[in-house]
Amino acid sequence: MDEIDRKILDLLQRDATLSTAEIAESVGLSTTPCWRRIQILEQEGYITARVALVDRNKVNVPLDVFVAVRTDEHNIDWLDRFAGIVCDFGEVVELYRMSGDIDYLMRVVVPDMAAYDAFYKKLISDVRLTDVSSSFAMERIKYTTALPLEYAEQRGRTKRKRG
Structure with missing residues (x-):
């Protein structure tokens, strides 16, 4: 590169x-x-997809909820089941397995508190969790899908003829 x-x-x-x-x-x-x-x-996989970014207000999902999940289940079967269930929720737009005090962190987008409550009830009915803590974003100060490219390394592509 x-x-x-x-x-x-x-x-x-x-x-x-x-x-x-x-x-x-x-x-x-x-x-x-x-x-x-x-x-x-x-x-080479640097470009993985080309997508359209949709205005969240026009599709009525203006509320970001960051959901921290703890579990006492730490095995691959539970993880596979949990990931399968959570990934089927359209409201979950990001899901991470974490180090530290929380096991999983997800970003959920919903229209309002009532929609989040319905999501939460479905989540806890579908999978066994030790603790769920939700934080509601009051204001989005910065959001981008663009990654910083100054860290991209030179790779062994110099042998190819470049334009």
Whole structure:
């Protein structure tokens, strides 16, 4: 990965609808070499998907709830069951297995407190948990799906012909 690849990724992270010609112009390449680089970035797994970000207010899920879960079950069967159940909830947009005092952390998006209460009741009826603690975001100060690219390393791609 070189500086041009990082610029391409940065542009695509911010707007995946940009045409190859627009990206090429922004990074100082002609269209064909730029297209080749994008194809390589996809083939090598740097680009994993191209998606549309939806306005959460227009689809009525303005409330972020961060749910910390503790369990006394620490085996693969329980984890597989828990992950399967939680991943089926459309409201759960992120789920992490954690180190420290909490075992799992999820971000849940819902319209309001009543919808969260219904989610919570379904969650605790479907899976055995030791403790569930919920924190409600009062304000979203920063949110981005763009990853910082300054840490991306040079990889062994210099042997390939680059545009």
